[in-house]
Amino acid sequence: MTPGIKLLQLLDWDSPRQKARLREELAAGLLLPQATIAPKFFYDPLGSRLFEAITELPEYYPTRTEAAIFSEHLPAIREALGAGCTLIDLGCGSCAKAGKLFHAGVLPARYVAVDISVEFLRDSLQNLKRELPAIDMTGLGLDFTDELKLPDDLPPQRRMFFYPGSSIGNFNPHDARAFLERLAGQMDVTGGLLIGVDLIKEKALLDAAYDDALGVTAAFNRNLLRHVNARLDADFDIGEWQHVAFFNEAAARIEMHLEARRDIAAGWPDGSGRRIRRFAAGERIHTENSYKYSPDGFSTLLTEAGFADIRMWTDPRGWFALFFARQGSTRT
Numbered sequence: 001m002t003p004g005i006k007l008l009q010l011l012d013w014d015s016p017r018q019k020a021r022l023r024e025e026l027a028a029g030l031l032l033p034q035a036t037i038a039p040k041f042f043y044d045p046l047g048s049r050l051f052e053a054i055t056e057l058p059e060y061y062p063t064r065t066e067a068a069i070f071s072e073h074l075p076a077i078r079e080a081l082g083a084g085c086t087l088i089d090l091g092c093g094s095c096a097k098a099g100k101l102f103h104a105g106v107l108p109a110r111y112v113a114v115d116i117s118v119e120f121l122r123d124s125l126q127n128l129k130r131e132l133p134a135i136d137m138t139g140l141g142l143d144f145t146d147e148l149k150l151p152d153d154l155p156p157q158r159r160m161f162f163y164p165g166s167s168i169g170n171f172n173p174h175d176a177r178a179f180l181e182r183l184a185g186q187m188d189v190t191g192g193l194l195i196g197v198d199l200i201k202e203k204a205l206l207d208a209a210y211d212d213a214l215g216v217t218a219a220f221n222r223n224l225l226r227h228v229n230a231r232l233d234a235d236f237d238i239g240e241w242q243h244v245a246f247f248n249e250a251a252a253r254i255e256m257h258l259e260a261r262r263d264i265a266a267g268w269p270d271g272s273g274r275r276i277r278r279f280a281a282g283e284r285i286h287t288e289n290s291y292k293y294s295p296d297g298f299s300t301l302l303t304e305a306g307f308a309d310i311r312m313w314t315d316p317r318g319w320f321a322l323f324f325a326r327q328g329s330t331r332t
Helices: 016-030 045-054 061-072 074-081 096-103 118-131 173-184 203-209 216-232 295-304
Strands: 005-008 086-090 110-115 136-141 159-163 192-198 241-248 253-260 264-270 273-279 284-291 307-314 320-327
Touching: 005 118, 016 216, 016 264, 045 118, 045 216, 061 074, 061 096, 061 192, 061 203, 061 307, 061 320, 074 192, 074 307, 074 320, 086 096, 096 110, 096 118, 096 159, 110 118, 118 136, 173 192, 173 295, 203 241, 216 241, 216 253, 216 284, 295 307, 295 320
Parallel strands: 005 136, 086 110, 086 159, 110 136, 159 192
Antiparallel strands: 192 320, 241 253, 253 284, 264 273, 307 320
């Protein structure tokens, strides 16, 4: 690592214990009547880079819209975060969003970057440290949606969780509330949460954002099977699966699936030999949900999760919102 960077709680995808647990999780999801693969498996090194490419696409409005909100409301955001906080960046990816905040004068006492893709996290943090050597930086390689165990030497005061990009939409509303409650429980009233939220809007706009003309999102989705093949020793024929994405208006969520082009089977070894899962033509594997919210709906969710003093900034079209909230109790 670059001098001055600590990489902690390394999620070793290839340790015998972790590999066995991930294999069990993947197999259990694939054997459900409605086969599923958890979105966290998108983010192997190639998947992380494909997602960064998605954020550059003309159809994918969230990244540029969120960036415009940051630019327009930077003084208020900077005032809300304050100087000398500990900024905990959840799902940091390339660390680019935090880096823009730092270059704009939001200077934390410590930056804690958290991501499931450990190799990508290491490279991103090294690049950021070269740009901003004065900031104390720590990397946490872990699945924070499962458990977020922060470093023991991190003081509870002035913790600011940073969760941009609308990834909160990957949780269903019940699980989103539970996740937000866990965050509230890891700070005191001097801390806060700055979170990006995608808002409900026209179906055609949402559909295009998750099914771009260039096919980058399709490659991102299908790369999931390449990662599954590697982790599960499976034999999915990636070319026989197509990307499907659409806005489910009744559930207020984007759904992403992989759909079998023909009758097909995939197998992987298990303790008794080889497990086979057969898929009929048109059958789907559910790979992701991305829930969309109304401003009032997400404010209510924050309140129910234990936050207060809620502020919101949005773009003129009302496509996207940034929320800042403080913990609403004295618990730690």
